[in-house]
Each structure stands twice: as C-alpha cells, then as structure tokens.
Amino acid sequence: MRNSLLIISLCYLGLSSVQGQGLLDELYFEEKERTEMVQSTFKMIRIGMFHSVETRKKGVLELNAYTRYWNIPEIDGEVIESNSFASDRMSVRFGADLALTNKFTIGGGWSNNGVLDGYFKHRIVQQRTGKSNIPFSLTGLIGGSHRLENLDNIPGDGDPVSIYDSTIPNTSINLEDSFYDKTTVYAQLLIARKFNRNLSAQISPTFIYRGSNRFEENPNTTIAIGFGGRYKVGKHTSLFSEYYWLPESSALQNIETFGAYSLGVNWEVSSVQIQMFLTNTGNYAEDITITETPVNFNFKDGNLFFGWNFAYVLHLKKRKK
Amino acid sequence: MRKHLCLLLLLPLLMGFAKKGDKFIARNGKVSFFSYVSAENIKASNNQVLSLFEPNTNKLAVSILMRAFQFEKSLMQEHFNDSYIESDIYPKATFEGTVLNFDDDFSGTQTKIIKGNFTLRGITVPIKMKADITKTYKNYIINGETDLNIKDFKINVPQILANRISQTVKVSFNFKYDRYEK
Numbered sequence: 187m188r189n190s191l192l193i194i195s196l197c198y199l200g201l202s203s204v205q206g207q208g209l210l211d212e213l214y215f216e217e218k219e220r221t222e223m224v225q226s227t228f229k230m231i232r233i234g235m236f237h238s239v240e241t242r243k244k245g246v247l248e249l250n251a252y253t254r255y256w257n258i259p260e261i262d263g264e265v266i267e268s269n270s271f272a273s274d275r276m277s278v279r280f281g282a283d284l285a286l287t288n289k290f291t292i293g294g295g296w297s298n299n300g301v302l303d304g305y306f307k308h309r310i311v312q313q314r315t316g317k318s319n320i321p322f323s324l325t326g327l328i329g330g331s332h333r334l335e336n337l338d339n340i341p342g343d344g345d346p347v348s349i350y351d352s353t354i355p356n357t358s359i360n361l362e363d364s365f366y367d368k369t370t371v372y373a374q375l376l377i378a379r380k381f382n383r384n385l386s387a388q389i390s391p392t393f394i395y396r397g398s399n400r401f402e403e404n405p406n407t408t409i410a411i412g413f414g415g416r417y418k419v420g421k422h423t424s425l426f427s428e429y430y431w432l433p434e435s436s437a438l439q440n441i442e443t444f445g446a447y448s449l450g451v452n453w454e455v456s457s458v459q460i461q462m463f464l465t466n467t468g469n470y471a472e473d474i475t476i477t478e479t480p481v482n483f484n485f486k487d488g489n490l491f492f493g494w495n496f497a498y499v500l501h502l503k504k505r506k507k
Numbered sequence: 508m509r510k511h512l513c514l515l516l517l518l519p520l521l522m523g524f525a526k527k528g529d530k531f532i533a534r535n536g537k538v539s540f541f542s543y544v545s546a547e548n549i550k551a552s553n554n555q556v557l558s559l560f561e562p563n564t565n566k567l568a569v570s571i572l573m574r575a576f577q578f579e580k581s582l583m584q585e586h587f588n589d590s591y592i593e594s595d596i597y598p599k600a601t602f603e604g605t606v607l608n609f610d611d612d613f614s615g616t617q618t619k620i621i622k623g624n625f626t627l628r629g630i631t632v633p634i635k636m637k638a639d640i641t642k643t644y645k646n647y648i649i650n651g652e653t654d655l656n657i658k659d660f661k662i663n664v665p666q667i668l669a670n671r672i673s674q675t676v677k678v679s680f681n682f683k684y685d686r687y688e689k
Contacts, residue, residue, distance in 0.1 A: 208568065208603060209530075209559045209561060209566050209567070209568035209603065210559075210568040210570065210601055210603045212530075212559060212568070213557050213558075213559050213568050213569075213570045214570075216532065216534070216557055216559075217557065217570065217572075220572075220574075222574055225585055225588065225589065226585060226588075226589045242581075243581030243582070244581075245581075246581060246582070383593075383595050383596070421590045421591075421593075421663060422590055422665060454586075455586075455665050455667060455668060456586075456668060457582065499582050501579070501580045501581070501582070504579040504580060
C-alpha cells in the first residue's frame with residue numbers, strides 16, 4: 187500500500203514537472219537528428235591559384251578572369267626601363283566553370299601565356315555532421331593543359347631569367363610541336379577539413395605527367411603535395427594561403443624551381459567573388475605552376491606577383507522549391 | 508482512508524493525461540520569406556517547421572531550422588547560412604506566443620492576433636501578427652504573415668548592397684496541426 191502511494195506520488199511529481207515545461211521545450215523532443223552537409227569549407231572552387239574541394243551546385247556557370255601583375259627584375263644589376271603603368275608585365279586567364287550536377291564540375295580557360303587548360307572535378311565525399319558524421323571532404327580532379335606556342339616562337343629556350351622579360355613566361359619546352367608533345371595531364375586528390383566555422387585546411391597530393399621534354403634530365407612524371415588553408419576574418423572576408431611542395435627528384439633539373447606559394451584575401455558578396463593575393467608565379471595551368479615556378483616568393487621585382495581573381499556566378503537553372 | 512487518498516492523488520494525474528491530448532502538432536509546417544530587392548527578389552521556403560498548439564490555453568510554439576530553407580539560387584542559400592544568418596552558430600529560430608481572444612468552440616475560420624516573442628540569431632523581439640485560425644472536425648490550420656525588420660536581428664548587409672536590399676522581410680506561414688500523441 188505504502189509502495190503504491192510512493193509510486194503514485196512519484197508519477198505525480200514527474201508529470202507535474204512535464205506540465206511545468208513550456209511548449210517550446212516540448213518541441214525539442216520532437217526534433218529529429220539530421221545530417222548536415224558541412225558547407226563553405228572554401229568559398230570558391232579555388233583556394234587561390236589551385237583547386238579547393240568545393241564544386242559548384244547544379245546549373246551554375248561561373249565566369250572568371252584571373253590576372254597577375256609583376257615587374258621585370260634587374261638583370262646583372264641593370265634596370266630594364268619599362269613604360270608600363272603600375273606594373274611592367276601582366277598575364278591574364280579567362281575561364282568558365284560549369285556544374286553539371288551538385289558533385290560534378292567541369293571547367294577550362296585560356297591564358298595569354300599561350301596555354302589552354304581544363305579539368306573535371308568530382309566531389310567524392312563531403313564532410314558531414316550530425317546523425318552520420320564524416321570528418322573530412324574528398325574531391326578528385328583530373329586536368330590538363332596544352333601549350334599553344336610553337337617552338338620557334340618561344341624566346342630564350344627556357345632560360346629562367348629571360349622568361350619574365352617576355353610577356354610569354356613559358357619554361358615548358360617541348361621536344362616537338364605535336365599535340366601530344368605540348369600537352370600535360372595531371373590528377374589530384376583533394377582532402378580537406380573544416381575544423382570550425384573559421385578554419386579550413388586542405389592537403390592535395392598531385393601527380394603530373396608531361397607529354398615530352400626538351401631537356402633529357404627533366405622528369406616526365408612529377409609528384410607534388412599541396413597545402414592550403416583559409417581563415418575567415420569577417421562575414422564576407424577570409425584569408426587564404428597555399429603552397430606546393432615537390433620532392434627534389436620530381437623537380438626540373440635544368441633550372442632551379444621553387445614551390446608555388448600564395449597569400450591573399452578572399453571577398454565575396456552576392457554573385458561576385460574576388461581574390462587578391464601575392465604569389466611567385468605568373469602562370470595559371472596547375473601543372474605548369476606547380477613544376478615550373480623559377481623564382482622564390484619574396485618582395486623583389488621579378489619575384490613578387492600580384493594576383494587578382496574575379497569570378498561571377500550565374501545560375502542557369504533555378505531550383506524548384 | 509488511504510485508498511481515498513490514493514484516488515485523490517490519481518485524479519489530477521488522470522486529468523493531466525486528459526490535458527495532454529489537447530495539444531496539436533504540425534510537423535511539416537511551411538514558413539517562407541520574401542524580400543523585395545531592386546535587382547532580384549530574395550525568396551526561400553522551409554517546409555519542415557515544427558509547431559505545437561494548445562487550444563485550451565491558446566498557446567503556440569514554433570521551431571524553425573534555418574538550414575532547411577531552400578532558395579532558388581544555391582549561392583544565395585550558402586550566403587544566407589554562412590554570412591547572414593550564421594546557421595552554424597544559430598541553427599534555429601523560435602517563436603512562443605498566445606492567440607488573443609481565441610474561441611475554441613467556434614468551428615470555422617477566425618482571424619485573430621497572435622502575440623509573442625520571436626527569437627532569431629539569439630535576439631528576441633516581441634511581435635504581433637494577424638493569423639487565420641481554422642478549426643475543422645479534428646484538426647487546426649493556422650496561416651498568416653508578418654513583416655520582420657532585419658536590423659532588429661543584427662543582420663549586416665554590406666554597404667555595397669545596402670540600398671539594393673529591403674530592410675523588411677515578409678514572412679508567411681502555414682501550419683496544419685494534428686492531435687499530438689507522444
């Protein structure tokens with residue numbers, strides 16, 4: 187008897203406490219645990235110069251213009267006069283990227299360095315939180331570049347000093363002028379994690395294969411590892427940096443090369459995304475930038491390149507609600 | 508004597524159970540918003556909104572998951588979550604309020620004022636809105652709309668867009684309630 191009294195009193199207490207809750211508290215019990223895709227690991231399809239794990243959503247066409255500006259270095263202590271405004275030299279790449287599905291994006295571009303480039307990018311795994319948790323994102327990328335210049339037109343035979351003296355910075359000296367000889371293909375695995383709302387980091391193992399090489403001592407296959415990251419500093423602004431490291435055996439042997447590096451600011455609002463950065467290369471195609479950057483990153487003329495990437499996003503297909 | 512005491516204790520307990528059945532839930536409530544912009548309109552909708560309605564106390568609660576808002580443009584949705592609403596910090600918007608002068612005995616549609624507190628981005632603002640409440644044979648339907656001022660919730664619009672984006676957002680809602688059983 188006493189026991190049943192106790193049980194009833196306990197029930198009573200329990201119930202009165204349930205009744206004491208607000209309706210909103212009661213709703214919390216109704217909420218189902220969801221799996222959320224982690225979005226905005228990086229804001230653009232490129233961290234800066236190189237690809238990020240991000241792809242565009244279905245039906246999006248991105249038009250972009252990438253530019254680099256730099257000054258001609260002193261050669262043997264001799265300053266080369268230039269009448270150009272602000273910077274001695276500039277290069278530009280116009281490109282377009284089209285998302286065929288939410289996970290698959292293709293893109294290509296032309297640069298006035300005389301290079302065509304293109305890529306296919308597939309988002310294999312996207313970082314998730316919640317019910318099913320995946321701690322990282324994985325994207326696979328296959329791309330290539332084709333050099334349009336014929337051997338006759340390339341000045342200096344790949345001499346690293348003369349390269350930046352010309353508007354055609356091109357160390358890619360091929361053996362002959364066939365399509366195969368002037369083409370390079372590459373594959374990348376992009377692994378990234380958004381650690382918190384501000385910090386994202388990426389590691390990108392890269393494999394590059396060149397069609398042909400003028401200098402026998404240079405390797406035709408190259409392995410490189412890219413490191414990149416971004417830190418969000420404002421609602422629409424983030425800082426980014428990236429670096430590609432090559433093992434000695436993978437680097438060009440006839441000239442000294444350095445890892446491509448960039449440090450910059452990413453700003454986006456509405457349909458416009460802009461990146462401004464400092465770097466040590468005036469090239470655009472991934473394979474050329476990674477393997478053939480002949481200067482180290484510093485603030486000297488000829489070494490410092492100012493980069494400005496502009497992207498405009500168009501939604502060709504609007505999603506049904 | 509003890510038996511009577513037991514019964515006496517049981518009585519409110521049973522009453523409590525009876526009362527519980529008087530709650531109504533909407534699991535797929537629809538909330539959409541619309542903002543007029545000179546360049547293009549911003550609109551999004553969410554049809555996974557949760558709401559509880561208690562007709563005998565006239566109380567109403569709503570919980571809106573921000574990530575569930577669907578936009579026509581994917582980039583707009585990303586900006587909404589990442590730069591404006593910051594849904595990783597503030598995943599939900601909530602409303603808790605009362606329907607004023609609600610007559611539960613009247614079956615059919617009645618237009619009433621709902622008064623309560625709306626919380627978005629951790630900021631609570633008291634709001635009042637007009638709503639149509641329809642009582643049918645076994646459920647309730649509530650729909651209506653209200654205007655929210657984005658300044659109230661400290662949603663910063665960059666200067667470059669400030670004069671292109673309207674300061675008020677029209678929010679409309681439609682909830683269909685069924686009897687709530689746990």
